[in-house]
Amino acid sequence: MNPRLVLSVLLPFAACGLQWLLWDYIKPYAWILFFPTAFFCAWLGGLRGGLIGTTLSALLAWYFFIPPTASLVAENPAGMLSVTVFLLMGYLFAFFAERLREAKERTETRFEATFEQAAVGIALLDPDGRWLRVNRKLCDIVGYHPDELLSKSFQDITHPDDLSSDLVFVGQVLAGEINTYTLEKRYLRKDGSIIWINLSVSLVRQPDGSPGYFISVVEDISARKEAEANLTEAKRLAKLGHWHWDLHTDRHVWSEEIYRIYGRDPALPPAVYPEVQSYFTPETWSGLVAAVESCRANGQSYTCDAEVVVADGTNRWVTARGEAVRNAENKIIALRGTVQDITERKLAEQVLADTQAAMLEQQKQARIATLNQMQDANAARAKAEAALAALHESREQLKLFIEHAPASLAMLDREMRYLAVSRRWLTEYSIGQRNVLGHSHYEIFPEIGEDWKSIHRRSLGGEVIRADHDRFERADGSVQWIRWEVRPWMAANGAIGGIVIFSEDITRQMLAEEEIHRLNTDLERRVVERTAELSAANRELDSFAYAVSHDLRAPLRAMSGFSQALLEDYGDQLADDAKKYLDQIGIASRRMSDLIDGILALSRSTRGDLQRDRIDISALASQRLATLALEAPSRQVGIQVEPGLTVEGDARMIEAVIDNLIDNAWKYTGKASAPEIRVYGESRDDAPWICVADNGAGFDMAHTERLFKPFQRLHRQDEFPGIGIGLATVQRIIHRHGGEIAACGEPHRGATFCFKLPAAASLHESE
Amino acid sequence: MSVRSILLVEDNPQDEMLTVRALRRANVANRIEVVRDGQQALDYLFVQGEFADREAGLPTVILLDIGLPRLSGLEVLEQLRANALTALLPVVILTSSDEEQDRLRSYEFGCNSFVRKPVNFADFAETVARLGVYWLATNQPPQEN
Structure with a gap:
């Protein structure tokens, strides 16, 4: 049984017991504890609990507490009334408690159902x-x-x-x-x-x-x-983008794929009219514009293919679709559409078309080839027929051919009888007008030895024998060179029909070759001799220069030294003129010493092997000019050196060239009012030249030849001191490189020296 | 300590005179021995041959020409360096040559200094004077004789 009902039964008895114990204090209120009991029972047990609790409570109160006690007899009507009122109150309460409980239960169930389900x-x-x-x-x-x-x-x-x-x-x-x-x-x-x-x-x-x-x-x-992801993926796979163009606000909206198709940065806003045009090739753009305009004006939907220009040159093809969007008044307010990349399809179509064209072409070629083959076969047959016909006259023709051949040629049968012979044969073997046809070779040339007969026999056996140059001594002692060949010829049945002898007198040729050989040998020998002579001469020159440097200097030192010693030790005993003469001896010695140094420098300038280096002319010239400027700080010289000038040559020698040219320019501008020195490159006949130009003393072009000769000077010592060895050295070095040097100038207007070195590949020893 | 001296190896009598004069004018009072060729130089230094009787002892410095009769200066230098007695002896090459070859080989053979004789007398005199003063007074030789 429901525990709440059990409680509803027990509660009235508990209340009764309690009231019995406390009755002395609460007398005469017989219902005092039974009211709450009835409420509790109804609250706990609902309708049934309320009914049971109320009924039990009424009976217990009536029996125990309403006089006469311990009986269910009503003594007065008031007691009966109180019992009745209590019962009514309890029953009503039970009824309401039940209703309340039910309502609450329903609410809770609904909530539960809503929540759970x-x-x-x-x-x-x-x-x-x-x-x-x-x-x-x-x-x-x-x-x-x-x-x-x-x-x-x-x-x-x-x-x-x-x-x-x-x-x-x-x-x-x-x-x-x-x-x-x-x-x-x-x-x-x-x-x-x-x-x-x-x-x-x-x-x-x-x-x-x-x-x-x-x-x-x-x-x-x-x-x-x-679904959303699928749609996006589908659009991406289909390379399909969509756009919307609000005509009223001129606002464009692009989907991501459109950016991708046009290759536009998605961070940018959609491109507007003029820029969009640049996305398309001009041909397709005009068609697209016409379609869009028609759609905008008449609401005509469109679908057209267009070619999109991509920056990297791989153009793409798209299908552009568009339609008009109308408002309630049927007015066109916007356009919307899609752009789909169909490049792959287009390419596939193109490949298909190309493949088809190629196959058609192949078929055409194959057909033509077949036709050609048929033609060739026809032609071959015709030729064969013609050949067959010609064969009949071939013997005559062969004879004619041999007769007029531009060589000594004879055709003989197995018995060495002449079948055909060329005129050259008759002439060369001094046979003259004699008819040799039908006669044996050995009969015509009875002197023919066993060696030749053996060769003929071998050839009749099938061998081809030849010699490129064979030496024959004639009876008169003269020598003849012959190139010859003996080969068998085949008769119609495939057997050897005889031999063909070919010979050519190559005596003159051989003699010419011998002569050339002799001349070459002679030439080589002479070159070797000459080279040896030259080397010896060079060595001699070197040792001469060496000797000069030592042996000529010592007496000079003595002359200079003793004249100075004389001045120092006995100056007070000498007349003024005598001192002056001694001074002159000193000056002359020094000059001679300079000349010796010059000779040595010249001889040394081109000594040794030619090295091949890449040389920075601009740097060399700038360095030299800087050194000179440092030595003569009082001089103001305008200097221009073109940067980046380079040549290939021997670094040591080319440095000497640049030093000499720069030194000369420096020296000869010494008296110029606004001296200038320029180093630059120029191109003549496609070859690079290096030039050093000055605006100094210059020279008369009539004396250009003398400029480069050792010890030749165009200026006096008291004008510009020097020994005249610089330009000679320069020229020797340039020529040693196989290059060229040129000078031009005008008195008092400056001089320009230009040189050119051969390209690296042709650099050679020219000495 | 023995007196410091110079050995001058010079075949040209004029150069010898000029050298000796320049040294004397530079107040070099030391003894100056002069020999005329390479062989004499070796004989002198090793106290042999014609110099077998001379008093033993090595000069403080040798002024050695290259172009010498009999034995060249370079050959003399080579032999000096090969001998323990003279291996460290200061040798100054004093020559007319300005050949790079000569200079290189002189140093290869172990000269202590290479001096070119200037043609100009004043320069020559000054060079010799400086040489004398430097090697006799300033420079400390490896060993005292």
């Missing part, structure tokens, strides 16, 4: 995010058992990427900034998969205003998300 996930969470209550749908969505879920918080199952935005909203709600929020986010299911949900959250506050709990409604939107 809702098609969406519902949860109650405490402000910290801990699940308080979850419904079955939510458990289905996240794949957790309710108990498992209740031991977690929403943070635990929210996708990490979505958590922060959710927490921001939670914060805002808790702070009272917003009441509810909705967002799409991802949950991590128990099996680890990800599910997209739409979450709506509201906060229930407690009466004092503090946060009570959150109500979250969770909707599974994974299907929608998947």
Whole structure:
């Protein structure tokens, strides 16, 4: 039995007992404890409990406390009335308590049903995010058992990427900034998969205003998300983009794919009219514009292919589709459409067309080849027929051919009888006009020895024998050179029909060759001799120069030294004239010493092997000019050196060239009012030249020849001192390189010296 | 300590006179021994041949010409360096040559200094004077004789 009913039965007895014990204090209020008892019983046991509790209470009160006690006899009408009122009150209360309970139960059941059976996930969470209550749908969505879920918080199952935005909203709600929020986010299911949900959250506050709990409604939107993703993917795969053009606001909206197709940075806004034009080839643009204009004016939908220009040159093809959007008044308010990249299809079409064309061409060629073969076969047959006909006259023709051949030629049969012979043969072997046909070779030339007869026999046996140059001594002692060949010829039946002898007198040729050989040998010998002579001469010159440097200097030193010693030791005993003469001896010695140094420098300038280096002329010239400027700080010379001048040659020698040319320019501008020195490169006949120009003393072009001769000077010592060895040295070095040097100038107007070195490949020893 | 002396190896009597005069004018009072060719130089230094009777002792410095009769200066230098007695003896090559070859070989053979005789007398005199003063007064020889 229902425990509440049991309680409803027991309670009246308990109340009765208690009242009995306390009766002395509460007398004469017989119902005092039974009122609350009846209420309790109704509250606990509902209608039945109320009825039982009230009835029992009435009976117990009547029996024990309403006089006469311990009997159910009504002594006065008031007692009966009180019993009746009590019973009515108790029954009514039981009835209402029952109704109340029923109503409450219904509400609770509805809520429970709504909560549990809702098609969406519902949860109650405490402000910290801990699940308080979850419904079955939510458990289905996240794949957790309710108990498992209740031991977690929403943070635990929210996708990490979505958590922060959710927490921001939670914060805002808790702070009272917003009441509810909705967002799409991802949950991590128990099996680890990800599910997209739409979450709506509201906060229930407690009466004092503090946060009570959150109500979250969770909707599974994974299907929608998947559909969206599929659509995007489909568009991407189809290379399909869509656009919208609001004609009123002139606002354009592009989907991502359109940016991709046009190769435009997605961060930029959609391109507008003039820029869009640059995306298309001019031919397709005009067609597209016409279609768009027609759509805009008349609402004519369009579909057309267009070629898109891509920066890297690989143009793309698109299909552009468009239609008009009308408002309620049927007025065109916008255009919308799609752009689809169909390059691959176009390319495939192109490849297909090309393949077809190629196959057609192949077929055509094959047909032509077949026709040609047939033609060739016909021609061959015709030729064969003609040959057959010709064969009949061939013997005559062969004879004629041999007779007029421009060589000594004889055709003989197996018995060495002449069948045909060339005129040259008759002439060369001094046979004259004699008829040799039918006669034996040995009969015509009875002197022919066994060696030749053996050769003829071998050839009749099938061998081809030849000699390129054979020496014969004639009876008169003269020598003849012959090139000859003996080969068998085949008769119609395939057997050897005889031999053909060919011979050519190459005596003259051989003599010429011998002569050339002799001349070459002679030439080589002479070159070797001459080279040896030259080397010897060079060596001699070197040792001469060496001797000069030592042996000529010593007497000079003595002359200079003793005249100076004379001046120093006996100066006071000498007349002034005598001192002057001694001075002159000193001056002359010094000059002679300079000349010796010059000879040595000249001889040394081109000594040694020619090295091949890349030389920075600009740097050399600049260095030399800087050195000179340092030595003569008082001189103001305008200097221009073109940068980047280089040549290939012997670095040591070319440095001497540059030093000499620069030194000369420096020296001969010594008297110029505004001296200038220029080093530059120029191109003459496609060859690079290096030039050093000055505006100094210059020279008369009539004496150009003398410029480069050693010790030849065009200026007096007292004008410009020097020994006349610099330019000779320069020329020797340039010539040693196989180069050229040229000078031009004008008195008092300056001089220019230009030189050219051969390209690296042709650099050679020219000495 | 013996008196410091110079050995001058010079075949040209005029150069010898000029050298000796320049040294004397530079107040070099030391003894100056003069020999005329390479062989004499070796004989003198190793106290042999015609110099077998001379008092033993080595000069402080040798002024050695290259172009010498009999044995060249370079050959003399080579033999000096090969002999322990003279291996460290200061040798100054004093020559008319300005050939790079001669200079290189002189240093290869171990000369202590290479000096070219200037043609100009004043320069020559000054060079010799400086040589004398430097080698006799300034420079410390490896060993005292």
